[in-house]
Amino acid sequence: MAKNKTLKKGERGHLSDLKIGQRAKVIDLHNDNAALRRRILDMGITKGVVVEVLKAAPLGDPVDIALRGYELCIRKSEMANIDIEVL
Amino acid sequence: MKIALIGNQNSGKTTLFNLLTGSNQKIGNWPGVTIERKSGIIKGTDFELNDLPGIYSLSPYTSEEAVSRNYILDEKPDLIINIVDATSIERSLYLTTQLMELDCGVILALNMADMLEKKGLTIDEKVIERELGLQVVRISALKKTGIDELIEKIKVYDGKKNSVKTYPQPIEAAIEEVSDTLSDDNNKRFVAVKLLERDVLYNIDSDSVVMSCIKALENRYGMDTEMMIANFRYDFVGEVVSKAVRQEKKGATITQKLDKVFLNKWAALPIFAVIMCLIYFLAVGFVGSFTVDFIGDLMDKLGVIVGDGLKNLGASDWSLSLVRDGIIAGVGAVLGFVPQLIILFLCISVLETSGYMSRIAFMLDKVFKRFGLSGKSLIPFIVGSGCSVPGIMTARTVEDESERCATVVLTPFVPCSAKLPIITLFTGTFFGSLGWLAAAGMYLMAIAIILVTAICLKKFYFKGSPSNFISELPEYKLPSPRYVLRDVVEKTAAFIKRAGTIILLCSVVIWFLLSFGWNFKYGVDIEDSILASIGNCLAWLFYPILGEWSWAATVSAIQGLVAKEQVVSSMAVIAGLAEDAGGASILNAAIYSFFTPASALGFMIFNLFSAPCIGAIGAMRRELGSTKAMFKAVALQTTIAWVLAVIVAGVGNLILLL
Known part of the structure; x- marks a missing residue:
């Protein structure tokens, strides 16, 4: 994931592809674990929500993102299941 | 109401x-x-x-x-x-x-x-x-x-209910349709929405009204109903918020500034290490050695004064011994550790209320994930360094079931405050000015045991699904001094209360078993006492660690099951009754003269990492959900502790020989 080139504005990808400071709109989310998907929805990651990557943990994972006026920590493996479009 | x-x-x-x-x-x-x-x-x-x-x-x-x-x-x-x-x-x-x-x-x-x-x-x-x-x-x-x-x-609440429509008309109509089919009158709207969401706790027949509503809605909006309802809820909320809330641009908040330092890519882990070392250095090293000696002296003086007083009152020999060698020695040995516990409780309380705790979990999640744990497991471990019981219960915040069970089993490995007296006593006596280093080594060893055991548990026992970590990061807050003070006082009072009840009772029982032989005559040589004969039956358990047939160390270690500080208390009572105490430390008594630094280390390791006290075992039973799982966990902990103790004592003695 880290090796990927930076996604440009308007390009689509996964939330885990974003670099720190980038903002994106969530397009879809899929997860094999239904309970986990539900949890992610409940935490406000729904279609159309705008998220910003704020910082990563010192070891690179998990990542701290801002959405809906608060900060959420989430692992990259979960972020890989969230489709986004870069803003 | x-x-x-x-x-x-x-x-x-x-x-x-x-x-x-x-x-x-x-x-x-x-x-x-x-x-x-x-x-x-x-x-x-x-x-x-x-x-x-x-x-x-x-x-x-x-x-x-x-x-x-x-x-x-x-x-x-x-x-x-x-x-x-x-x-x-x-x-x-x-x-x-x-x-x-x-x-x-x-x-x-x-x-x-x-x-x-x-x-x-x-x-x-x-x-x-x-x-x-x-x-x-x-x-x-x-x-x-x-x-x-x-x-x-x-x-003045009058029970009146509002009726606000949260969803677009088609969904509201479906909710209406589904709730009309419900026979139970309770929470109709709520249940209808849950049914439409395909909530796992409700069963839906495939040919029901619910199913046809779900199908129709999913066709209309092009997504599953669970996501749809979450989306429309957030849309509704977004609408309300945009009307009610105004956000002005502000510069970086205090939390953002602090996170620049505490979560800095390079500095975060060193800062964390320094904070943790500082806490245990303050509690174990600095204050520990200073105050324990001070209170120890105080207790000796108290023993002399009370002894003289009772003698003047014409008290008999046995009552004098009970008070001086049983109660004052036993309870006093434990009370000496109160100042260091106050520091430990204070530090943990500040960690908990400041907002740093969540950052620790965030920072180290990646490391712990490797070992089959979540970053959130760290919170039970840190709480557990105060007391295992709340630590074990806090494991409930770990989402994944197998990670949660692993955390419950591993939390007692963290030396709790009641084990602090054991660490201080042994490292202080056998390692002198390097005592703090040995104490720090114990905490590092605890971490190593936890990680290695976690890997083994994951490999052989809990083969759960890969876990996840989803948590909000709270803002930093200045801990409320009033709350922190109350918290520390409460925990300290609980420790002192235990000294005045359980430890007191045990000290009296130990004194009795030491002062009487099987013929129930007072004043036997302690080698002929009831306790000595019990200890001798079980001393083989500890022979590989101690290299000595010691009933005194054996019975003391077993009493750790009641409360870990009782190990120290029991050793003190036995040393006192052996009449040749007269050294700086309990462990200078002739009855413990067989201890080498290596066997002392081994004995300490056994006491720190074997089965926790009854209270923590009970908490483990509740959280693991079965007595069988609890016994398995206790057996695992005790086996690990014993094997490790034997290895450390053996290798240590070899090194001492060279």
């Missing part, structure tokens, strides 16, 4: 609960402090208030969140006070939209109103009141504002 306190994690429910009921429940600044329902009566009324674990939704994710949902659905409170963190209002109101679907009335308490200005937020609560059809009270549980107004609103 039965009232439930419902809100997101870390929204200040327990702070408000304490304020309204005048009680002193544990608070903290990390998501998931409250794991059980607590009841109290609101001051000046006869209303029963129930504090519940924080939830983000009525579809619970962890076991402690299920407590909240079940309470609302089964106990049917008359009123819900929905506490909303005003600084993250959007996410908080998402839960409110679900509470509004219940039959129960809701009063919204807009908490942390004092923090809004700092974040550049202004909220018009009149707009929220109008849009949601709920009563809204602006409060600050921390600054204690708006509380009287909240109580007033509760008193």
Whole structure:
């Protein structure tokens, strides 16, 4: 994931592809674990929500993102299941 | 009237609960402090208030969140006070939209109103009141504002229900259609929505009205109903927030500035290491060696004074010995550690209330993930360095079931405050000025044991699904001195109380078993005492560690099951009765002269890492859910401790020979 080139504005990808400071709109989310998907929805990651990557943990994972006026920590493996479009 | 306190994690429910009921429940600044329902009566009324674990939704994710949902659905409170963190209002109101679907009335308490200005937020609560059809009270549980107004609103609450439509017309129509088919009259709207969401806790027939509604909606909106309903809820909330909340641009907040340092890519881990070392250096090293000697001297003097006093009163030999060698020696040996415990409790309390705890979990999640644990397992471990019992219970915030069980089994490996006396006594006596290094080594060893055991558990025992880590990062807060003080006093008082009850009782029993032989005559040589013969039966267990047939060390270690500090207390009583104490430390007594630094280390390792005390074993049983699992865990812990102790003592003695 880290090796990927930076996604440009308007390009689509996964939330885990974003670099720190980038903002994106969530397009879809899929997860094999239904309970986990539900949890992610409940935490406000729904279609159309705008998220910003704020910082990563010192070891690179998990990542701290801002959405809906608060900060959420989430692992990259979960972020890989969230489709986004870069803003 | 039965009232439930419902809100997101870390929204200040327990702070408000304490304020309204005048009680002193544990608070903290990390998501998931409250794991059980607590009841109290609101001051000046006869209303029963129930504090519940924080939830983000009525579809619970962890076991402690299920407590909240079940309470609302089964106990049917008359009123819900929905506490909303005003600084993250959007996410908080998402839960409110679900509470509004219940039959129960809701009063919204807009908490942390004092923090809004700092974040550049202004909220018009009149707009929220109008849009949601709920009563809204602006409060600050921390600054204690708006509380009287909240109580007033509760008193005049008339049970009237609002009816606000949250969803677009097609969904509302489907809800209507489904609720008409429901036979049970309770929470019809709520149940209808849950059915449409395909909630796992409800069964849906494939040819039912529900299913046809779901199909129709999914065709119309092009997504599954679960996502659809979550989306429209957030859309509704977004609408309300855009009308009621104004956000001004503000510079970096204090939290952002602090995180630049505490979560800095390079500095974060070193800072964490320094903080943890400082805590245990203060508690174990610095204050430890200083105060333990001081109180030890004090106890010796007390023993002499009381002894002389009793002699002057004409007390018999045996009563004199009971008081001096049994009670004062046994209880005194434990009380000496109170100052270091105060420091340890103080540090943990500050860690918990400042907001740093969540950052520790965030920082080290990646490391712990490798070992089959979650970053959140660290919170039980740190709480467990105070006492294993709350540590084990805190493991409930770990979402994944196998990670949670592993955390429960591993938490007792962290040396708790009652094990601190053992560490201080042995490292102080055998390693002199390097004692603190040996003590630090014990904590490092605990970490190593935890990680290695975690890997083994994952490999052979819990083969669960890969886990996840989803947590909000709370803002930093200055710990409230009043709360921290109360917390420390309470924990310290509990330790002292134990010294005055369990430890006192054990000391008397030990004294009795030491002073009497099987012929029940007072004044036998302790080698012929009842305790010695019991110890001799079991001493083989410890022979590989000690390299000596020692009944005294054996019986002391076994008493660790009652309470870990009892190990030290028992050794002190035995040393006192052996009559040749007269050294700086209990361990200088002739009866313990066989200890080499290596066997002392081994013996200490066994006591630190073997089965925890009865209290912690009970907590493990509750959290693992079966007696069998508990016995397995205890056997595992004791085996690891014993094997490790034998290896360390053996290798250590070899090194000493060279």
